[in-house]
Amino acid sequence: MPPVQHSFHVDLRGVVDLLSRHLYSSPRVYVRELLQNSVDAITARRRADAAAPAVVRIEPRETTGDGSLRIHDTGIGLTEPQVHELLATIGNSAKRDPLGFARHDFLGQFGIGLLSCFLVADEIEVITRSGDAETVVWRGHADGHYTVERGPAREEPGTTVVLRARRDFEHWLGASTVTELVRHYGALLPYDVRVGDEPVTDGTPPWQAEHPTPDARRDALLRYGERLIGTAPFDVIDLAVPEAGLTGAAFVLPHATDPGERARHRVYLKRMLLGDRVDAIMPDWAFFVRCVLNTDELRPTASREQLFEDDLLAAAREALGAQLRAWLVRLAATSPERLSAFLGAHYRGVMALALHDTEMLRIVDEWVEFETSEGSVPLGEFRRRHRTIHYTPSMEEFRQLAGIAAAQGMGLVNGAYTYHADILRRLPRLDPDLVVRRLDPDDLATRFAALDAAAEFATRDFLAAARAALASRDCEPVLRSFSPASLPVLYLEGSDARLAADMRAAREEADGVWAELIEADAPEQDEQARPLLVFNYRNPLVARLTSTVDTRVVELSVEALYGYAMLAGNRPLRPDDVAGVNRAFLGLVEHAIHPGR
Numbered sequence: 090m091p092p093v094q095h096s097f098h099v100d101l102r103g104v105v106d107l108l109s110r111h112l113y114s115s116p117r118v119y120v121r122e123l124l125q126n127s128v129d130a131i132t133a134r135r136r137a138d139a140a141a142p143a144v145v146r147i148e149p150r151e152t153t154g155d156g157s158l159r160i161h162d163t164g165i166g167l168t169e170p171q172v173h174e175l176l177a178t179i180g181n182s183a184k185r186d187p188l189g190f191a192r193h194d195f196l197g198q199f200g201i202g203l204l205s206c207f208l209v210a211d212e213i214e215v216i217t218r219s220g221d222a223e224t225v226v227w228r229g230h231a232d233g234h235y236t237v238e239r240g241p242a243r244e245e246p247g248t249t250v251v252l253r254a255r256r257d258f259e260h261w262l263g264a265s266t267v268t269e270l271v272r273h274y275g276a277l278l279p280y281d282v283r284v285g286d287e288p289v290t291d292g293t294p295p296w297q298a299e300h301p302t303p304d305a306r307r308d309a310l311l312r313y314g315e316r317l318i319g320t321a322p323f324d325v326i327d328l329a330v331p332e333a334g335l336t337g338a339a340f341v342l343p344h345a346t347d348p349g350e351r352a353r354h355r356v357y358l359k360r361m362l363l364g365d366r367v368d369a370i371m372p373d374w375a376f377f378v379r380c381v382l383n384t385d386e387l388r389p390t391a392s393r394e395q396l397f398e399d400d401l402l403a404a405a406r407e408a409l410g411a412q413l414r415a416w417l418v419r420l421a422a423t424s425p426e427r428l429s430a431f432l433g434a435h436y437r438g439v440m441a442l443a444l445h446d447t448e449m450l451r452i453v454d455e456w457v458e459f460e461t462s463e464g465s466v467p468l469g470e471f472r473r474r475h476r477t478i479h480y481t482p483s484m485e486e487f488r489q490l491a492g493i494a495a496a497q498g499m500g501l502v503n504g505a506y507t508y509h510a511d512i513l514r515r516l517p518r519l520d521p522d523l524v525v526r527r528l529d530p531d532d533l534a535t536r537f538a539a540l541d542a543a544a545e546f547a548t549r550d551f552l553a554a555a556r557a558a559l560a561s562r563d564c565e566p567v568l569r570s571f572s573p574a575s576l577p578v579l580y581l582e583g584s585d586a587r588l589a590a591d592m593r594a595a596r597e598e599a600d601g602v603w604a605e606l607i608e609a610d611a612p613e614q615d616e617q618a619r620p621l622l623v624f625n626y627r628n629p630l631v632a633r634l635t636s637t638v639d640t641r642v643v644e645l646s647v648e649a650l651y652g653y654a655m656l657a658g659n660r661p662l663r664p665d666d667v668a669g670v671n672r673a674f675l676g677l678v679e680h681a682i683h684p685g686r
């Protein structure tokens with residue numbers, strides 16, 4: 090027996106439920122779908138007759154008086170065969186070409202929009218006339234059946250759609266809701282749209298309106314922006330991406346926003362509102378603007394609330410990102426104080442995003458000043474001078490070492506501020522040959538010049554005396570020559586030494602099994618791992634001290650300089666350090682009063 094062909098049956102209620110629950114975010118979209126069909130029908134008629142009237146008039150239930158909502162358009166209308174083919178076939182649309190591609194002029198394309206009316210109505214009636222053809226009345230019911238009949242002749246070609254409310258959905262057809270929704274979706278539509286007799290379309294998008302001067306245009310746009318974001322914008326940036334048929338304006342927010350929050354850009358598609366929270370149109374890092382734009386070429390998703398992700402959208406997003414960056418660059422070049430006001434407002438966001446986004450990192454690199462051993466400078470400038478950048482994780486370390494690093498020609502950045510160290514570590518992404526390292530004070534010591542052989546020979550007694558004086562202190566005295574000469578001595582604790590010191594402190598506090606465990610873990614102690622007390626041979630006082638024969642004076646001075654170096658480095662003084670400093674101080678005073686004792 091040959092196979093018997095059957096057609097699918099569609100449970101329309103089930104389909105409407107599916108749409109309302111999973112596709113459309115609210116019944117309010119029915120207004121958009123009706124408006125869109127009317128606008129497309131007018132566009133289609135005007136293609137053949139450019140002078141055809143272009144009016145959409147909506148009568149809410151208060152106006153019709155019979156509880157229904159009516160929407161009249163002067164569009165192309167439908168013939169009876171078209172009614173069967175288009176209105177009564179779910180998924181069929183007159184707005185696709187024979188290959189199934191959306192036709193450029195039209196808003197609709199999917200052939201499901203009219204179904205959204207079943208979200209609020211049990212019955213949809215379409216009274217339509219195409220050209221001189223007879224007027225046809227189609228009635229569709231939510232249970233899936235429809236009727237078609239001839240109707241009393243319409244005076245003009247066009248279509249009227251009549252909705253009768255579902256129980257409990259009456260308010261969706263009421264004047265205040267309908268006016269608000271028509272204005273919401275349709276304010277920028279290019280045709281005359283009215284609710285009752287009240288026009289709701291503003292005509293031209295605000296960024297395309299004519300103004301006598303550029304300043305007047307800017308003021309008008311800023312006022313529009315203020316209504317949009319609820320406060321005066323910091324600035325307005327014109328947007329244009331011709332290949333996406335896109336124009337619009339970006340309003341720079343005057344206050345900080347949470348960069349993690351989803352963006353809220355208002356996007357119109359062929360001048361019909363797509364949504365107020367379209368995020369895919371701008372790059373993630375554009376958290377500091379709120380945009381309003383219209384695009385003729387980008388495609389919507391089937392829910393018509395977001396843009397469809399394709400190559401054109403990606404290219405548009407990139408072009409818009411470039412326009413925002415160009416604004417930042419212009420701002421920096423023409424008005425640095427405004428740039429710093431901008432960075433002041435959006436600092437945290439800019440920095441946080443620079444950790445993930447290379448473009449933002451580029452902006453930070455170029456414009457945000459960091460505290461360095463050569464004053465406050467942007468990193469871009471700093472890395473042109475230094476191909477290795479060191480940073481300190483703490484403020485104290487930076488304060489102590491910045492001057493010394495600068496004197497050795499070393500580039501040092503204070504990494505203590507939030508995000509600064511992380512940003513520094515990401516810099517090689519922009520500049521692969523750049524070396525960024527946390528400063529290990531040992532690195533500094535290796536840059537200090539050793540003494541020549543003669544000086545080394547002449548100072549060996551001093552070093553021996555210093556070593557003896559520091560026997561109970563955990564550090565190794567060394568003599569080097571370095572800038573600035575005004576600095577007599579420097580206490581340097583490398584990372585190995587710091588680890589060893591921590592271990593020792595833990596060992597002193599622990600006992601029994603723990604002490605043994607810590608002991609077993611302790612690194613081999615070598616001389617390198619001990620902190621260094623570096624005496625600066627270039628300092629006149631130290632130079633004189635190395636040739637002093639009075640060992641008592643050398644001993645007291647070394648102890649005093651040790652205390653000085655600890656204090657200058659913000660190191661904690663232990664009780665016997667304090668005792669040593671007191672002893673040295675009093676001893677030196679005594680020596681000053683009674684030399685020779």
Ligand SMILES: Nc1ncnc2c1ncn2[C@@H]1O[C@H](COP(=O)(O)OP(=O)(O)OP(=O)(O)O)[C@@H](O)[C@H]1O
Binds near residue numbers: 126162165181196202
């Ligand atoms: N007011 C109208 N005037 C003329 N034709 C209409 C009107 N409303 C609907 N139609 C016809 O009915 C078809 C189906 O409309 P429907 O709104 O379901 O889908 P669509 O507009 O084609 O696509 P989408 O689902 O993207 O909105 C349309 O393609 C159009 O041909």
